[in-house]
Amino acid sequence: MTALVQNDPIKILDGPDTHSLSMSLGSDLPKSIEFATPPVSSTPGLVHLSLLPPPSSPYSFRSWPICIGGWGVGNDLDVTFGGPPRRPIAVRFDNCFLRIAERNEHGQPVVDDSGMVISDAFWSEVKENVTIENIVKALVATMCQDSSRGGSAAWTEAATFTREKHETEETFRALRPTDQLIAPAAVLLDSHLDPTLCSFLSSLPSSSSCTSLPSFISSPSPSVFTFPLFPPSHCASLLSTIDAYESTNLPKRRPNTMNNYGLVLNEVGMRDYCSSLMSKVISPLSKMLFPDEIFSHSIDHHHTFCVEYRAEELGVGDRHLDMHHDASEVTLNVCLGREGFKASGLQFCGDYGAADHRASSLKLEHTIGTAVLHLGRRRHGADNISGGERVNLIMWARSSAFRAAAAYGHVPPDGYPKSQEGSTVDRVCLSKANDADYESRIKTGGGNKLSGEEKKRKYVPFNAPPKSCAVKNSSVVKF
Numbered sequence: 001m002t003a004l005v006q007n008d009p010i011k012i013l014d015g016p017d018t019h020s021l022s023m024s025l026g027s028d029l030p031k032s033i034e035f036a037t038p039p040v041s042s043t044p045g046l047v048h049l050s051l052l053p054p055p056s057s058p059y060s061f062r063s064w065p066i067c068i069g070g071w072g073v074g075n076d077l078d079v080t081f082g083g084p085p086r087r088p089i090a091v092r093f094d095n096c097f098l099r100i101a102e103r104n105e106h107g108q109p110v111v112d113d114s115g116m117v118i119s120d121a122f123w124s125e126v127k128e129n130v131t132i133e134n135i136v137k138a139l140v141a142t143m144c145q146d147s148s149r150g151g152s153a154a155w156t157e158a159a160t161f162t163r164e165k166h167e168t169e170e171t172f173r174a175l176r177p178t179d180q181l182i183a184p185a186a187v188l189l190d191s192h193l194d195p196t197l198c199s200f201l202s203s204l205p206s207s208s209s210c211t212s213l214p215s216f217i218s219s220p221s222p223s224v225f226t227f228p229l230f231p232p233s234h235c236a237s238l239l240s241t242i243d244a245y246e247s248t249n250l251p252k253r254r255p256n257t258m259n260n261y262g263l264v265l266n267e268v269g270m271r272d273y274c275s276s277l278m279s280k281v282i283s284p285l286s287k288m289l290f291p292d293e294i295f296s297h298s299i300d301h302h303h304t305f306c307v308e309y310r311a312e313e314l315g316v317g318d319r320h321l322d323m324h325h326d327a328s329e330v331t332l333n334v335c336l337g338r339e340g341f342k343a344s345g346l347q348f349c350g351d352y353g354a355a356d357h358r359a360s361s362l363k364l365e366h367t368i369g370t371a372v373l374h375l376g377r378r379r380h381g382a383d384n385i386s387g388g389e390r391v392n393l394i395m396w397a398r399s400s401a402f403r404a405a406a407a408y409g410h411v412p413p414d415g416y417p418k419s420q421e422g423s424t425v426d427r428v429c430l431s432k433a434n435d436a437d438y439e440s441r442i443k444t445g446g447g448n449k450l451s452g453e454e455k456k457r458k459y460v461p462f463n464a465p466p467k468s469c470a471v472k473n474s475s476v477v478k479f
């Protein structure tokens with residue numbers, strides 16, 4: 001394989017938290033690999049390149065984008081744990097449907113479901129000398145030959161799986177040749193955004209952190225934010241693309257383990273549009289709104305999907321969503337419609353691993369076009385819908401660097417230590433799927449019911465008057 005690379009010149013910016021190993025990778029490009037143009041570094045220390053397989057290869061139907069390195073986590077971890085910058089750094093297959101989570105013969109997962117290469121055997125191939133050249137060579141060897149690193153059969157199967165997904169996207173694109181949301185390299189346009197948000201983002205300095213919230217962003221509870229995101233016309237365009245896909249016979253993978261209805265938008269041709277939404281809106285807002293989070297400067301990939309709920313009167317469908325936390329660092333949840341749905345509140349409890357994990361903290365009502373941005377580890381769930389239909393776009397936004405650190409045990413599982421649970425366990429926060437004590441608590445009438453007064457107190461409508469920045473007061477557990 002040769003490495004094919006995008007056109008922009010390499011750009012490595014200085015930043016306060018740059019990871020010196022990643023940075024040195026970005027500035028020390030291999031001489032022995034043929035690059036069409038130099039690799040690109042979009043955020044400091046994060047290098048993007050693409051592998052271009054030869055025509056005879058099972059991978060040859062497309063190029064394989066990879067990102068290596070990543071800004072923001074490495075040196076923070078060094079400060080926490082001491083010592084030099086740690087290996088392995090993040091190596092992630094980007095924009096691919098590659099999942100080789102099954103174990104290799106050493107019992108190690110090879111590639112996880114966000115594309116992260118997490119096998120020790122791969123890293124032992126890279127050895128002491130962590131350079132782009134060694135990483136690329138080890139990847140090519142892993143994909144093409146050596147069964148001790150996951151087996152070529154597993155990789156061939158992953159290539160076939162990816163090719164089928166790729167063909168599905170192309171078929172859908174051919175059915176809607178003028179749909180700008182599914183075009184290759186689609187971008188989020190200014191006209192897709194609420195005008196106030198759009199002008200705010202265009203004036204936001206790159207290093208900005210939260211000193212006070214702009215008036216159009218509310219923080220009804222620590223580290224939960226709401227703001228107008230999409231105008232109605234753009235919600236309607238998104239719905240029309242979703243509806244068009246639903247009406248085809250193309251394969252529909254449901255969005256996560258809990259929702260039975262909805263689509264993975266990354267798999268219906270919308271990945272590029274969603275990546276643009278992440279880099280133009282979610283990444284800058286995460287830096288600003290979650291400044292104390294170790295990952296907030298390095299959000300770089302996402303699992304984006306839509307969820308669909310229908311009231312009983314409309315027949316089969318999901319009615320509500322059980323309590324859970326997300327497989328994300330930061331989650332965007334925006335309601336697209338449909339006009340006239342009833343009830344369907346979004347309930348929040350505490351952070352996973354914190355003493356108040358199952359204590360109710362907030363209830364929001366969805367409003368079309370309004371976004372909720374929250375930490376993935378905050379427990380939440382959706383109430384029953386009582387009328388009509390509701391479709392929301394959900395982006396689970398993630399950091400490669402943070403996930404690589406977690407995968408290698410540099411940060412505790414789930415990122416955070418567990419505290420002893422406190423005495424408050426509210427019934428609304430119990431999860432049928434995730435709590436072993438759910439049945440016993442429900443049977444014994446356990447879990448505090450919220451009083452009428454408490455319900456009122458906890459109900460906070462969207463567009464509540466702006467508060468001063470809540471981030472500094474948040475009770476997020478740190479490591």
Ligand SMILES: O=C(O)CCC(=O)C(=O)O
Pocket residue numbers: 259307321326333346380381382392394
């Ligand atoms: O329906 C909602 O608003 C919540 C969806 C959600 O939390 C999820 O899909 O992770």
Ligand SMILES: [Fe+2]
Pocket residue numbers: 324325326331380
């Ligand atoms: Fe969720």
